Amino acid sequence: xxxxxxxxxxxxxxxxxxxxxxxxxxxxxxxxxxxxxxxxxxxxxxxxxxxxxxxxxxxxxxxxxxxxxxxxxxxxxxxxxxxxxxxxxxxxxxxxxxxxxxxxxxxxxxxxxxxxxxxxxxxxxxxxxxxxxxxxxxxxxxxxxxxxxxxxxxxxxxxxxxxxxxxxxxxxxxxxxxxxxxxxxxxxxxxxxxxxxxxxxxxxxxxxxxxxxxxxxxxxxxxxxxxxxxxxxxxxxxxxxxxxxxxxxxxxxxxxxxxxxxxxxxxxxxxxxxxxxxxxxxxxxxxxxxxxxxxxxxxxxxxxxxxxxxxxxxxxxxxxxxxxxxxxxxxxxxxxxxxxxxxxxxxxxxxxxxxxxxxxxxxxxxxxxxxxxxxxxxxxxxxxxx
Amino acid sequence: xxxxxxxxxxxxxxxxxxxxxxxxxxxxxxxxxxxxxxxxxxxxxxxxxxxxxxxxxxxxxxxxxxxxxxxxxxxxxxxxxxxxxxxxxxxxxxxxxxxxxxxxxxxxxxxxxxxxxxxxxxxxxxxxxxxxxxxxxxxxxxxxxxxxxxxxxxxxxxxxxxxxxxxxxxxxxxxxxxxxxxxxxxxxxxxxxxxxxxxxxxxxxxxxxxxxxxxxxxxxxxxxxxxxxxxxxxxxxxxxxxxxxxxxxxxxxxxxxxxxxxxxxxxxxxxxxxxxxxxxxxxxxxxxxxxxxxxxxxxxxx
Numbered sequence: 230x231x232x233x234x235x236x237x238x239x240x241x242x243x244x245x246x247x248x249x250x251x252x253x254x255x256x257x258x259x260x261x262x263x264x265x266x267x268x269x270x271x272x273x274x275x276x277x278x279x280x281x282x283x284x285x286x287x288x289x290x291x292x293x294x295x296x297x298x299x300x301x302x303x304x305x306x307x308x309x310x311x312x313x314x315x316x317x318x319x320x321x322x323x324x325x326x327x328x329x330x331x332x333x334x335x336x337x338x339x340x341x342x343x344x345x346x347x348x349x350x351x352x353x354x355x356x357x358x359x360x361x362x363x364x365x366x367x368x369x370x371x372x373x374x375x376x377x378x379x380x381x382x383x384x385x386x387x388x389x390x391x392x393x394x395x396x397x398x399x400x401x402x403x404x405x406x407x408x409x410x411x412x413x414x415x416x417x418x419x420x421x422x423x424x425x426x427x428x429x430x431x432x433x434x435x436x437x438x439x440x441x442x443x444x445x446x447x448x449x450x451x452x453x454x455x456x457x458x459x460x461x462x463x464x465x466x467x468x469x470x471x472x473x474x475x476x477x478x479x480x481x482x483x484x485x486x487x488x489x490x491x492x493x494x495x496x497x498x499x500x501x502x503x504x505x506x507x508x509x510x511x512x513x514x515x516x517x518x519x520x521x522x523x524x525x526x527x528x529x530x531x532x533x534x535x536x537x538x539x540x541x542x543x544x545x546x547x548x549x550x551x552x553x554x555x556x557x558x559x560x561x562x563x564x565x566x567x568x569x570x571x572x573x574x575x576x577x578x579x580x581x582x583x584x585x586x587x588x589x590x591x592x593x594x595x596x597x598x599x600x601x602x603x604x605x606x607x608x609x610x611x612x613x614x615x
Numbered sequence: 616x617x618x619x620x621x622x623x624x625x626x627x628x629x630x631x632x633x634x635x636x637x638x639x640x641x642x643x644x645x646x647x648x649x650x651x652x653x654x655x656x657x658x659x660x661x662x663x664x665x666x667x668x669x670x671x672x673x674x675x676x677x678x679x680x681x682x683x684x685x686x687x688x689x690x691x692x693x694x695x696x697x698x699x700x701x702x703x704x705x706x707x708x709x710x711x712x713x714x715x716x717x718x719x720x721x722x723x724x725x726x727x728x729x730x731x732x733x734x735x736x737x738x739x740x741x742x743x744x745x746x747x748x749x750x751x752x753x754x755x756x757x758x759x760x761x762x763x764x765x766x767x768x769x770x771x772x773x774x775x776x777x778x779x780x781x782x783x784x785x786x787x788x789x790x791x792x793x794x795x796x797x798x799x800x801x802x803x804x805x806x807x808x809x810x811x812x813x814x815x816x817x818x819x820x821x822x823x824x825x826x827x828x829x830x831x832x833x834x835x836x837x838x839x840x841x842x843x844x845x846x847x848x849x850x851x852x853x854x855x856x857x858x859x860x861x862x863x864x865x866x867x868x869x870x871x872x873x874x875x876x877x878x879x880x881x882x883x884x885x886x887x888x889x890x891x892x893x894x895x896x897x898x899x900x901x902x903x904x905x906x907x908x909x910x911x912x913x914x915x916x917x
Contacts, residue, residue, distance in 0.1 A: 342728060344809065345843065348732065379733055417729065447727055450727035483866065493781045495782065498783075498863075499783055499786070502862070503902060503904060549751075549764060549785055579765055601904060602904040
């Protein structure tokens with residue numbers, strides 16, 4: 230789960246991770262008031278779940294409250310397009326207003342899980358403010374990686390490696406150590422899957438501050454953090470994906486014309502792949518899970534059909550726990566209740582496949598039954614041009 | 616021959632009184648009776664607080680204990696199958712590891728990553744083998760079914776199967792069986808970012824298993840485990856290998872169902888994984904419909 234920058238910074242502050250003073254605003258007037266309280270120059274930043282906001286015009290410098298109000302009136306309500314939002318962009322509803330920092334140096338700091346070694350790893354670089362993936366690819370020597378033993382956590386000696394690696398010396402090293410140990414404690418205690426600060430800045434008056442805050446949480450651990458779950462912003466998610474998550478379905482909208490419904494994430498990805506190999510594009514990823522009920526299959530169908538780009542549907546089920554007869558009954562019920570006006574190709578294999586096929590036959594509905602994944606993909610692509 | 620499990624495996628099921636645990640323990644027991652002459656059977660169940668509980672059906676004679684240590688001591692169980700809910704699953708794995716159970720298979724999906732990071736750290740240097748979590752389990756056809764896969768699609772034979780996915784594993788098994796190619800052992804290693812056993816450990820075992828003639832490795836987007844395995848296999852595996860990676864069409868930055876299936880930066884794309892695998896001499900197929908056929912071809916049987 231993702232959260233906004235302002236939410237990340239508020240959580241950072243609770244953990245003693247230094248951030249500039251600031252406040253969130255939903256209207257230009259509020260933004261002006263925040264700027265008034267802060268005094269001096271401020272930065273007004275659009276709050277959406279995407280990077281690259283500055284380049285898209287979502288970040289503006291203001292000398293005082295009046296300018297802050299004006300900047301906020303330009304940003305709030307705009308549709309911000311960045312390299313991460315896609316061409317349709319994202320509507321901005323809130324801005325974060327913070328004191329402008331006198332930047333001496335821009336750095337990078339992140340904590341991610343290194344899957345190969347199974348340990349959280351602190352990543353730091355003096356190449357702050359840049360695309361860190363590019364830094365890692367082109368100048369890997371500029372990216373310091375410090376793995377953390379999860380049984381020990383980040384000790385001051387761990388943090389010193391990072392701080393000195395970032396060129397923080399003298400008093401600044403102490404600031405850096407405090408920053409890194411607190412950030413690791415936050416990452417670990419809050420079950421983050423990623424924390425990224427780009428840029429982390431060294432200010433001219435000798436402080437170390439997070440100018441940005443990108444925080445992702447492990448969805449599997451949200452039950453331990455109801456206060457984090459409350460930060461979820463449904464406006465930032467695709468409405469169909471939100472609807473799917475209510476029914477415990479794993480759905481991701483894509484831009485093709487073939488809707489697909491599959492059980493199991495791996496098979497669902499493989500199904501998307503074979504649609505592409507057959508010459509069409511998948512409209513979505515949809516995993517109904519191992520133990521889907523008839524009701525879940527019906528909801529899945531409803532969601533598929535509410536994507537207007539879908540011109541044909543491919544159902545690919547390998548019955549294990551999910552029995553083919555349950556799936557078939559769910560599909561038949563769904564087609565009868567949901568308004569379906571596109572061709573449906575069904576491929577079933579595994580547990581109770583004969584019973585499932587019989588249910589489809591007996592329904593009198595118009596399904597194309599396929600034999601194997603290759604055949605299914607060919608048939609659904611052929612159906613597109615019908 | 617086979618790897619990890621077989622007729623001599625004595626399975627204890629953690630979470631045997633739960634809905635999932637009891638259903639699948641029954642299925643595993645039936646597999647043992649129908650396909651393995653009673654070998655690889657479920658010999659004990661564990662649910663804290665439910666020691667002494669009575670089970671029914673195929674499990675009628677299987678005793679339930681409060682702790683893994685008691686169960687192992689009383690029944691000689693030498694493998695543990697975990698169906699405990701996500702919030703308690705890591706603890707269940709630790710309990711089996713500390714009781715000295717050498718093989719632990721964890722089916723549970725949705726365990727917090729931090730919990731698994733701790734488990735992984737605890738198992739460092741230990742001889743315990745953990746398969747999963749978030750996996751379909753392990754099956755040696757005709758020997759032992761220790762998982763949730765449909766047993767009847769498998770066939771005894773000479774192909775080793777390693778896969779991150781559940782139903783996609785069934786798909787490849789069905790394709791192999793349709794080609795007349797049986798399997799030595801099929802291992803679902805799990806789709807989470809942190810899993811107990813990765814490809815290389817299993818490639819080692821299949822390479823050393825005289826009954827295994829060829830190995831198929833099914834991966835998916837995310838991480839670099841497939842590339843690491845392919846590079847290792849180039850130097851250490853002499854048997855023919857086939858590979859497929861799911862997620863060639865997956866968008867960047869999105870979690871595709873499995874917690875581990877996410878492409879971040881340029882790392883973990885299907886194209887990159889397939890390129891490295893092919894470079895390392897693995898027969899890579901782009902089509903998930905041709906996984907079985909590609910194995911048959913690699914063995915010169917198609």
